[in-house]
Amino acid sequence: MSLYGELANRLREHIEHGFYKRGDKLPSVRQLATEHGVSISTVQEAYRVLEMERLVEARPKSGYFVPRESTNDRLPETSRPPQRPLEVSQWEQVLNLLSNRPANTRIQLQHAAPVMIGNTIKPLLKSLSELHRSRPEWGLGYGDIRGHIDLREQLSRLAVSSGCQLHPDDLVVTSGCQEALSVCLRAVTEPGDIIAIESPCFYGAMQAIKAANLKALEIPTHPEHGISLEALELALDQWPIKAILVTPTANNPLGFVMPEDKKQALYKLAQQYDIAIIEDDIYGDLTYEFPRPRSIKAFDNDGRVLLCSSFSKTVAPGMRVGWIAAGRYRDRVTHIKYVSSSMCPTLSQLALAKFMRQGGYDRHIRKMRTLYADSRDHLLEAIQRHLPSSTRVTRPAGGFVLWVEFAPEIDTVALTEKAQNKGVAIASGALFSATGKYRSCCRLNYSDQTPVLREEGIKILAELIRTEYPGAYS
Amino acid sequence: MSLYGELANRLREHIEHGFYKRGDKLPSVRQLATEHGVSISTVQEAYRVLEMERLVEARPKSGYFVPRESTNDRLPETSRPPQRPLEVSQWEQVLNLLSNRPANTRIQLQHAAPVMIGNTIKPLLKSLSELHRSRPEWGLGYGDIRGHIDLREQLSRLAVSSGCQLHPDDLVVTSGCQEALSVCLRAVTEPGDIIAIESPCFYGAMQAIKAANLKALEIPTHPEHGISLEALELALDQWPIKAILVTPTANNPLGFVMPEDKKQALYKLAQQYDIAIIEDDIYGDLTYEFPRPRSIKAFDNDGRVLLCSSFSKTVAPGMRVGWIAAGRYRDRVTHIKYVSSSMCPTLSQLALAKFMRQGGYDRHIRKMRTLYADSRDHLLEAIQRHLPSSTRVTRPAGGFVLWVEFAPEIDTVALTEKAQNKGVAIASGALFSATGKYRSCCRLNYSDQTPVLREEGIKILAELIRTEYPGAYS
Structure with missing residues (x-):
C-alpha cells in the first residue's frame, strides 16, 4: 500500500x-x-x-x-423531473418574490444578494465616486457596444483563473448576467426550440427561456455532482435539443461544483450532438476551494460554449455589469446585445476595471469565500438543530445559497407566505422548476445576515412547521 | 373676412x-x-x-x-418603399457605424448624440457625484425591477406636458429607449409577425425587429406630416399587421412632427384594426414649438399605445435610463424587461429624479430646444450654400438630425467611406430601410459641432461630390 x-x-x-x-x-x-x-x-x-x-x-x-455533520445521509436525492419539454410558468410567483421589498422583511433568506459591506469593497466605491466627481463627462456619451476595452482586458485576465484563454475581443459586456443569459438564449435558438436545463434551475434563466418562446427540458440533477449525463444523453437521443444551459460551478440553487472530468464529459456530449452550451458562471469565483475549478469553457476548443457571468454575486448586483464569452456566436451575441439595450454605463465599467487591475477584486473574493464557507456551516448547524430530522439539505461547495428538501407533505408555497408574515423571507422550491415541482423544497440564502438572525429565521420556520405539520417532528 | x-x-x-x-x-x-x-x-x-x-x-x-429659405420646393417627396413585409438586413453597416470611434472623426455628423456640456446639465452631474460619495451603498443592492419610485413619480408628472395622465405604476424604467423598443416589440408580437414602420426608419428599431424575428412593412412617409394613413390603411387591409411602430414627434431621421389631428386619426385606425401602437417619443421633449405637442399616447383610452422614451437625447445617452408606459401590456412588458436585464442602476435614477424635481430638466431642455433650432438653421444654410442645387432636405421641427436626399446617382454608402477618410462622419440613408433603399440619402446630426466645423463638414462633402459626380453641379 x-x-x-x-x-x-x-x-x-x-x-x-x-x-x-x-x-x-x-x-x-x-x-x-x-x-x-x-x-x-x-x-x-x-x-x-x-x-x-x-x-x-x-x-x-x-x-x-472533520465536517460538523455527516451530511451524506441527509442529502436530497437526484431530482426526478418529468422527461418532456415544457413551457415555463411561475412568472406570478417570481414577480411576487422580486417585488418583496426589504422593508417588509426582518430576516432575509430569500434573495441571492451578496455581502456588500466591509473594507474590501471600499476601493471600488471610492473609484466610482472619484470618477463621477472628476470625469463626469466620461459617463455621458455613447461607448463601445461590446463594453469598455479596459474592462474587457481585465476580464480576459480573470478568465485565466478558470482555465480560459480569452482575448478582450472575445468578450461582450452586458447589463448583468440576466442580460447575458437572455442574449445567449436568443443567439443560439429559434422560437419553439428546446433547451435542456438542470432541475432544479435558477428561476431567472427559466423566465428568460419562457420570454424567448422556448421550451425547457429539465434533466435529473445530483445535488453534489450536477446534471446527470446519462439522463442528458437519453434526452438528446429523444428530443431535438438546441442547447444546454447549466450552472456547473457553485450551482444556484443546489450549491454543487460539478467535477472537472464531468464538465469535460458534458462538453464532449455537446460536441457529439453538435449543440451549444450556455454556461452560467456567476458564482464561479466564489467556490470555497482555491484556486477555483475550471469552467466548461476551459475545455472549449470549437467555440460552442457561451460563458455568462457578472459581478452581481461577487461584488454587487446594483453595478449591473456582466459579460459573455460567446465563442463562435460572438457576432450574433453582439447584435442581440445591441438591440436589447445598446451599450452599458461607462463609469461602472471603468471603476470595476481599476478594482481588478489593482488587485481589489481578488482581495474581495478571497475574503467573501471564507465568509460564505463559515456562514454555510452556521446555517447547516441551525438547520440540523431546529428543522425536522426528515429534512434533507445540500452542502454547497461555493456561493451562498443552499437547498432544503422537507418531507413531501410540507408545502413551502404556503410556508413562504406564513413566514413572510413573521418577517422571514424564503424562496419556495416551486420557483425552480418549469412545472412548479419542488413545492416541498426551498432555497435559503446565507450571505448577509448575522449568525444570530440566521438561526432565528430557522427557528421561526421550525415553529411554523411544528404548528402546521405536527407530524413532521414525531 | x-x-x-x-x-x-x-x-x-x-x-x-x-x-x-x-x-x-x-x-x-x-x-x-x-x-x-x-x-x-x-x-x-x-x-x-x-x-x-x-x-x-x-x-x-x-x-x-421669415424662414431663412423657403424649403418647400426643396423638401424630399413622400417616400415610396416596397409594399410588402421584409426581413431587415444592414446589420453589418449598422455595426460599422456603431464601431466608428470619435478618435477617427474630426467632424461628427453621424451619431445622434446630444449636446452634453453647459451649465444646465451640471446640477445633474453634481447630484450623481454626491450620491456616489455619500450614498454609495444605495447603488449596490437589487432595486425595484419596474424602476425606482422617485423616478417613476417624476416621469408621470412629466407625461402631463405631452397630454398623458399616467400613474407611476403605469411606468417601467428601462436601460434606455433601445431596451424599451425591444421589450415592447417582444411584448406585442410573436415571431414571424409583421410590424408596420415609417420609411425611412431609425436603424436601431429595425434591428430590434430583426432580432425579434419579425418582418418590417415600410409605409410611405411624408417628410413633414409623417406616415401616410392612406397607405397604412391599405397595408392593414392587405397584411396581418400586428403593431405599428412610429416616431411621430421630432422624427428620426426626418425631423417632422406629425400634426395632432393626424396622430389622433392614426390612433383611431389602430383601434379600428385592433392593433397596438409602439410610439417612440425619445425626441418628443425637444420640439422647437413650446409647449410640446401631444403624443399619440395622449389619445389612448383603451391602453393600446406603448409609449417608449429615454433621457438619451434630452440629457445624455450614457445615463442608460429610459421608460415605457405600456398601457394594457404592462404586465407582459414587466416580465420581458425583467428577463432582459433585471433592474436598472439606482443612483442614475435617483439623480435624474432630483434633476426633474428641482426643475433642472425643464431648464435644460428649454436651452437645448433653442440651441438645436439655431443649429438647424445654420446647417440648412450651409447645405444650401455648398451642396448641389438638386439636393433636397427636410426642415426638422424638433430634435437634432435632418435628412438629405441627393440626386439619384449619388451613392452615400461610398460617400460615407470617402468622407470618413477626410475626418467627416455621416450616416448613409441605406441604414434606414429594411431594403437598403435610400442609398442616395443621408442623415446629418446638428447637435454638438460648432457652426464653423459644421459648415466645414458640408464643404468637404461638397468637394467629394464635385470630384466623384461632376455632373451634380452642372
Missing part, C-alpha cells in the same frame, strides 16, 4: 472511532508530516483521499476539519 | 414682395396689435395661419421670423 494510503487509513480510523469529533480541527499538514516521518505531499494526498470520501473538509486559510 | 384673416393677408403680401426678407425678424405680437388696433389674440391667430403656410416661423423666446 502507498504511504498516503496508509496514512489515510490511520486518519480514517481515528475519525470513525471518534478520536477526532465532528467540527474538530485536524492536525496541520506540516505537523502530520513530522509525526509520521513522511513528505508534505504525502500528507496532502492522504487528505485529498479523505476529502473525496467527505470524511474531512478543507476550509480556506484554516486547514482541515 | 375675419380680422386675423385680413392681417394675415397683409403680412403675406409684405413677405412675398420682399418687404420682410429671409431671416428677418417680424414685428412682435404686441407691436402689431398696437399698429393695427387689434387684439393680441388676433395677431397670434394671423401668425398661426402664416406658420401653417410655412411663410413665418416661431422661434422659442425670440419671436416670429
